[in-house]
Amino acid sequence: MAPRPLRDPSPGRIIPHMGNLSEGRHTDEHPSAIVARGLVVRRGPNEVLHGLDLDVPSGQLVGLLGPSGSGKSTLMRAIVGVQLVESGTITVLGMPAGDPSLRHRVGYVTQAPSVYADLTVEENLKYFASVLGTDSDSVARAIEAVDLTRYAKTRVSRLSGGETSRVSLAVALVGEPEVLVLDEPTVGLDPVLRRDLWALFARLAADARTVLVSSHVMDEATRCDRLLLLRNGDLLADVTLPELFERTGADDADQAFLTLVERTEVAR
Numbered sequence: 001m002a003p004r005p006l007r008d009p010s011p012g013r014i015i016p017h018m019g020n021l022s023e024g025r026h027t028d029e030h031p032s033a034i035v036a037r038g039l040v041v042r043r044g045p046n047e048v049l050h051g052l053d054l055d056v057p058s059g060q061l062v063g064l065l066g067p068s069g070s071g072k073s074t075l076m077r078a079i080v081g082v083q084l085v086e087s088g089t090i091t092v093l094g095m096p097a098g099d100p101s102l103r104h105r106v107g108y109v110t111q112a113p114s115v116y117a118d119l120t121v122e123e124n125l126k127y128f129a130s131v132l133g134t135d136s137d138s139v140a141r142a143i144e145a146v147d148l149t150r151y152a153k154t155r156v157s158r159l160s161g162g163e164t165s166r167v168s169l170a171v172a173l174v175g176e177p178e179v180l181v182l183d184e185p186t187v188g189l190d191p192v193l194r195r196d197l198w199a200l201f202a203r204l205a206a207d208a209r210t211v212l213v214s215s216h217v218m219d220e221a222t223r224c225d226r227l228l229l230l231r232n233g234d235l236l237a238d239v240t241l242p243e244l245f246e247r248t249g250a251d252d253a254d255q256a257f258l259t260l261v262e263r264t265e266v267a268r
């Protein structure tokens, strides 16, 4: 059977995909690492995600972009399996999100990262490695990956904001996960630190990891291989930046997002 198209010709509209859930729609080179179909999530009295369909290709740096309150953190929580899902499916590396077999394979940094300020970088990582039951080599490798080797014996309380963010990231790298889910890791950092962190995310993706990074700063779209644009719990687009520009006629990410929002409103 020929694959069904996912989209109708009008921008941002998604047709439900009825294919094999674990396959997703990405290519052999980048099979889908994360697949959601009809994902509905309710938090308190509000339905936050309204039947979301999405595919995150493996080995790419994917930006989950949307304004504050659009549901980025909720979606990420569903991906890592800590969010109660009302209906629909979500699989990660072919397993249901939150499956115990994914514990080492998925790394997650929340919006309010928790590392221990009174422990050194290395002590923090050793602690998390012991929780995960991973070997101590992975501690050294994680510290090196985030370029903090020279601060390994430094207490986190003595580090700058950007360095502390990198410690959180290193925690997520312990256990050498194939999928990294990073919730607004660059918020509040200065432009140089943001640039350095995005360069690090790109290196991690180049190393065959799937890296999903959320941001409410549309400009960060320029750093990503692909973009998932979220608004009010709906996926407005799943595109590359050039595709987004072509589709909207805009030449910056902010304007492109606004154009998509306006078209969706007209279509309603």
Ligand code: ADP
Pocket: 043, 044, 045, 046, 048, 066, 067, 068, 069, 070, 071, 072, 073, 074, 075
């Ligand atoms: P984002 O990360 O994009 O800022 P969130 O996923 O945090 O968005 O929130 C999406 C929506 O869910 C918002 O409208 C928010 O008010 C609502 N929400 C988040 N957490 C809760 C909660 N614990 N109870 C009720 N509603 C919540």
Ligand code: MG
Pocket: 072, 073, 074, 111, 183, 184
């Ligand atoms: Mg959030």
